[in-house]
Amino acid sequence: MRTRSGRGAARGRVVGAADHAVVPYAAQRTLGGRWLILGRDGRLTAYARTDGGLLRWTELRRGGPEWSGPDFFPVADLTDVTVVQGADSYVHFLGRREVRGAESPAAVDIVHAVQYQTGRPVTEWRSLGNPHRDRAEASRLGVPIAAVSGSGRVYVFVRGADGGVIVRREGPTGKWEPWHVLKGSRARDGLVAVAHPSGRVELLAGGETIAMRWRQDETDGAFRQDPNIPVRVAPGTVSALATGPERTTYYWAAPDGGGFVAHRPGEWAHPLGGAPAGEPLSAVRATLDAYDCTVLAHRDLEGQVVLAAYGTENEQGGLWWAPTGERLLGSPALALDGFGRVVLAVLDPDGTLRIARQADAPGLELAPSLRV
Secondary structure: OOEEEOOOOOOOEOOOOOOOOOOOOOOOEOOEEOOEEEOOOOOEEEEEEEOOEEEEEEEOOOOOOOEEEEEEEEOOOEEEEEEEEOOOOOEEEEEEEEEOOOOOOOEEEEEEEEEOOOOOOOOOOEEEEOOOOOHHHHOOOOOOEEEEOOOOOEEEEEEOOOOOEEEEEEOOOOOEOOOEEEOOOOOOOOOEEEEOOOOOEEEEEEOOOOEEEEEEOOOOOOEEEOOOEOOOOOOOOOEEEEEEOOEEEEEEEOOOOOOEEEEOOOOOOEEEEOOEOOOOOEEEEEEEOOEEEEEEEEEEOOOEEEEEEEEOOOHHHOOOOEEEEEEOEEEEEEEEOOOOOEEEEEEOOOOOEEEEEEOOOOOEEEOOOEEO
16 A cells, blocks of 8 residues: 655644634643544544643644644643543543642542533543552552443543453443453553444453453443453553454554554454554554555654555555654544545644645545644
């Protein structure tokens, strides 16, 4: 699959109705999960972290190119934030809050907020508590990730102090159910969850020498654990993409400097190459030249974004990583815009957002990126 990207002459910010002479906030890092999101109205939104809160950029109209923002939403004491979108297009934020005071260890809890529509305010952050009652154990709670089932119920997964995996979910009435411990041990941060078109949720957690997987047999049913996968996974590098009817392709980096691999339960792992920088890759499905394709992007060891595209679930056909010339903070993000075009979002080292959109050309060619 032909992949090309140009950084080109478009170096200035896109000027739109919400243009500012000075951008008052600079992003410091990306969020966990898919931080470039398509809303129900066909507009994209990008999110990032900065001191004391979240930043948000929003397309002014479907397909761009003008954006508003960054808008700043204050929230204190968060060490990590993950973003997830449900089938209803609601955007959920799950944060790990750590409050340090005179006492030690720190007080840690999980907090949750929602954005219901593109460009609308973010709700108040509400605490979901901590599954551990002992303060020392509670302080070792991991980073939350989330999925939204077909019924719109939010599932929050987190690594416990002992390395097990713990889940809490919304009940049918919207009230949160108690924390529930899933089987498993020695899980590492970097869990990943997927909600299938059927509404079922599944989860994968990387351990020291295995990967553990749980799934539901029916929407909002109980989780059961599948046999462990005997693979070594570099911590914090797992991502996932629904690539077929009720099928998930998982991606992770091999430890000790190995490249990425792709894995579907019941199959062998497929090597993808690349030079991972210790973060998950971003993946999206797109129609390219009338074929169902998977597009991948990641930050390499030299600090730049590289792209690849191949026929979905056809990793054995090979793929080639193409440098984009973009250098960035954190992980890149991929999404389809309101017209189905591939969009790449990165955070410049100076903390500003850059957007590159698929050009009107065969294969996957990105137009020069624009500074938002």
